[in-house]
Amino acid sequence: AQSVTQLGSHVSVSEGALVLLRCNYSSSVPPYLFWYVQYPNQGLQLLLKYTSAATLVKGINGFEAEFKKSETSFHLTKPSAHMSDAAEYFCAVMRGNTGKLIFGQGTTLQVKP
Amino acid sequence: SAVISQKPSRDICQRGTSLTIQCQVDSQVTMMFWYRQQPGQSLTLIATANQGSEATYESGFVIDKFPISRPNLTFSTLTVSNMSPEDSSIYLCSVEGREAYNEQFFGPGTRLTVL
Numbered sequence: 001a002q003s004v005t006q007l008g009s010h011v012s013v014s015e016g017a018l019v020l021l022r023c024n025y026s027s028s029v030p031p032y033l034f035w036y037v038q039y040p041n042q043g044l045q046l047l048l049k050y051t052s053a054a055t056l057v058k059g060i061n062g063f064e065a066e067f068k069k070s071e072t073s074f075h076l077t078k079p080s081a082h083m084s085d086a087a088e089y090f091c092a093v094m095r096g097n098t099g100k101l102i103f104g105q106g107t108t109l110q111v112k113p
Numbered sequence: 114s115a116v117i118s119q120k121p122s123r124d125i126c127q128r129g130t131s132l133t134i135q136c137q138v139d140s141q142v143t144m145m146f147w148y149r150q151q152p153g154q155s156l157t158l159i160a161t162a163n164q165g166s167e168a169t170y171e172s173g174f175v176i177d178k179f180p181i182s183r184p185n186l187t188f189s190t191l192t193v194s195n196m197s198p199e200d201s202s203i204y205l206c207s208v209e210g211r212e213a214y215n216e217q218f219f220g221p222g223t224r225l226t227v228l
Contacts, residue, residue, distance in 0.1 A: 044219040103155045
């Protein structure tokens with residue numbers, strides 16, 4: 001069975017600091033992995049996805065994630081945090097090729113001035 | 114990306130009543146999905162809605178409680194039946210991307226409060 005674990009339910013960084021949100025997955029097959037962002041009172045927006053092409057994936061708003069098979073990780077990073085990055089971030093794995101997503105518990109990112 | 118709208122955006126309902134949530138997509142898609150996000154929680158898949166066939170429900174969700182319709186390739190409804198306060202959640206629909214089936218886009222969600 002596939003699963004996703006996000007380490008840290010809350011992450012707080014200063015504006016301009018590095019953002020690192022951790023995600024580890026479990027999958028017996030090559031996974032499709034995703035990062036979504038949810039701003040307050042809004043739906044989910046796709047940040048980036050990994051689909052077995054390049055292991056370093058670049059997304060929107062300056063975010064990127066690196067797929068590391070040996071570590072079963074797909075951590076999300078951004079070199080310099082902006083106040084507007086404050087939101088809930090979800091890592092997800094697709095169940096096979098079904099289109100069904102399994103989500104991690106989410107990480108709330110707080111950006112301090 | 115697909116443009117997805119949901120109605121209503123939010124509602125407050127009395128226990129024992131039912132609410133039907135609509136999901137409209139700006140293009141034809143094969144698969145549509147319904148998710149629930151309970152307060153402070155992550156998203157959980159309720160069911161997959163395919164046009165022309167019965168919806169497929171995930172473990173813990175049943176058709177009597179969450180009946181789904183999929184009359185065409187751009188529209189679906191989810192009904193939350195006989196509601197209780199535990200049904201207070203955000204309900205989101207999602208669809209596969211046009212260019213890649215392994216990509217999903219989400220609607221803005223319906224925020225439901227049951228009193």
